[in-house]
Amino acid sequence: MSGHVGIVMLVHTAFDRAEQVIRHWNAAGCPVVVHVDRKVKAPVYKAFVAALSDLPDVLFSKRHRCEWGMWGIVAASQTGSEVMLERFPEVRHVYLASGSCMPLRPVQELQDYLARRPRTDFIESATTADVPWTVGGLDFERFTLRFPFSWRKQRVLFDWFVGFQRRYKLRRRIPDGLVPHMGSQWWCLTRQTLSAILQDPDRPVYDRYFRRVWIPDESYFQTLVRLYSQNIESRSLTLSKFDFQGKPHIFYDDHLQLLRRSDCFVARKIWPHADKLYQAFLTDPKHAMKKAEPNPGKIDRIFSKAVERRTRGRAGLYMQSRLPHMGQENGFSCAPYSVFEGFTELFEDFEVWLAKMTGTRVHGHIFAPEGVEFEGRTDTFAGALSANPVLRDYNARMYLTNLIWNTRGERQCFQFGPRDTQFVSWDMAKDPNAQISVITGAWAVPMFLSNRNFADIRQEAAQLQKIESEHLNALRSQWAKARVRIWSMAEFIESPMQGLQTVLDEMGVKTTRRITEAPRMVDLTGFGQFLQNLKNQGMHPYLMGDFLVEPPQHSRPEKVRKPYLVSRK
């Protein structure tokens, strides 16, 4: 049984671990051919060879200089395979591995598995159209352009030369009969297929071509195997996960449970200092761990999540290692929230009522100039946000995003108006998570009810009207993405229940019945006259809509009031 699987191993670092793994393979009867990177210094290489000299079935092949993305790795695989095929005639499957690969299951299982599939080639091999994981955006072009420069060390030249070839449409001809395929560089091929590739009379042509293909180790065997193989199973037996830059993820001690649940035979890359992993997996079958139910999906999830986190991040989070440019946030805030403008001015107990109806967190004016009005008017709130207005206005945008981030899972509602600091006016307007309901001109109600000198009132009214109309411009602009609903005050009080119902519906409050209990509206008797007075003083309050100087008789017939006088003018 043993001896049918040969391992070709590419090593360039962590020689003690490589030795350990080689001994493990060899102990199970697998001959091993080792290729050591030419860049490794001679004394280190010699020591490594000497350390393994007691094993007759471990051979070393001619050394090549291996650089990422260059031809050397393919050349190394070729010479290693040649030695393997020539010196170990009983080998049926050749498994390409690296020094940082580690068998996850007893070697015997791999041998049995391959013995049952004597004619199957395990190599991930897909056409360029089907692979999403190309580095640098070069997929098909890696076969049609020339790449004489190193991507790692000569990036400027590399990019320039790619651009140059694109511009002047310089293309290479792909040798006849080849259909470019790509896939993981770690494969397991049968003697028949592998020798056909290595002994092909056209091999010099192919080699010359692939020498200038970019990252040929991901395409040389993957393409040529399509010419000869009778039975390709297009997957790698080596578990290998890549990050967003195409760099392999590394496995550590804390991945032990995860790796036990993999259904792959071999994993890479293992961190050389992951003692627990080496201890757990490189033992003889008797001491091997009990098999766990394979669950490769879990591994996938963890690593694809890491890629997602690195490329998109958590929406609405601003922190030390994530500060997106404006417009690159993929979401200004992390969760929906509701902004109410003019409601507390018009209804006496609006906040309490809203909290009761919706079960959400309802704050007062978060951006009030005197200080933040948290629910319950506390000094601090979630995440230890301070109610201090100076601290808030120091970075008002982040104050808002912090508030929403800190209360994930609980919907926030707050009041806003022209009296408040306006730093976040545009941010809210552009935020799809914001639901903004505005009763325009309602800010005049507290003035109307106040006991202040009319001249002051007039001046402030003019100012607030200007601020609110700027805010409304933001809400109505083409960049606004918030869900905005705007009523003029006159419009709203025609049918307040309907307005409130609309707002609650849009918040997605799950009440099947209609609103039974309404918040109490302030007494607006005389408001028309108040507006008229403002007009008479030369300040035209237009945001409220049209109010009759004398309120129509049917406006509030249900309330019984003390008799009062309406002065006519």
Place this chain on the structure above:
Amino acid sequence: MGRVSSLAQSYRMRLRRRRYRIRAFRKRRELKSVVDRTAAIRPRDILLFSTLRNEKVRLPYFLKYYREMGIDHFLFVDNDSDDGSRDYLADQPDASVWTTARSYKRARFGVDWLNWLQMRHGHGHWTLVVDPDEFFIYPFCDTRPIRALTDWLDASHVRSFGAMLLDMYPKGRLDAQPYVAGEDPLKIACWFDAGNYSIYKNHRYWNLWIQGGPRARTFFADDPYRAPALNKTPLVKWHRHYTYVDSTHMLLPRGLNLTYEQWGGEKASGMLLHTKFLDTFSVKAAEELTRGQHYANSREYKAYAEGLSDDPDLWCKWSEKYINWRQLEILGLMSKGNWA
């Protein structure tokens, strides 16, 4: 035009960097070697640099914490301690110690001294620069030694790793629970502010400028601009041409400050748990007030002294209790980034 001015600015930064390096070189004379074991440093060792003054009570746990993390050699500058810190450190087999009685402030708060030592001994090594009250936390730090992180950073071609300062504080008065040497200070100061930080970008040096936390909330609420900076880049694959500009908040060349992602994703980052607020604090604050050796004319300490005399409690109802790095990750204070 834009290109010309950006080239001009790059050149200005280069000059500035050279000036700081020359400055560090000249300040080397202020340092007197107490014990020099730097010959024992091997090529791939991870080094820790620190300046301190009268921190003896903190040192046993500090050394234990970082040894367990995998620091190979410690390089200390002792600024004229009189509590025995110097002798204690000199007895440690993996530490080299220099001493100086010169002004901390005039050495730009110790930066010049450490820049010199890093230039001299840090070249080619991963170097961690922390104060004795700062505890470095990184993703998976409970299961992976710091070498796992630096190996991964090397493989990812990343030269610097950011770690925001997180102020830790006890519940109740600072002096309610005295700190004993060797004890984990996070047992006492285990609370922190989870989400009240403000971030601006410094367009000149490209670093972030993070402020907030309990100090901003209690001592600097009316003048947040002055609140202490919390952004730090303590872990750097050092090159002798690099230099810290202002504590570990900024580095030159500026590219080292880009420890954050600007196109939506998250880079990996860590945390420095700042355990300044123990019972030892009031003594320090009083001393620093008379010495006037700290940043912005010890403004911070003045504010503390005033704040501490009436109500020393930094804790509030919304304070978060520290559990582990995963908690900080979920809260969005740090990130695993691409590391899994």
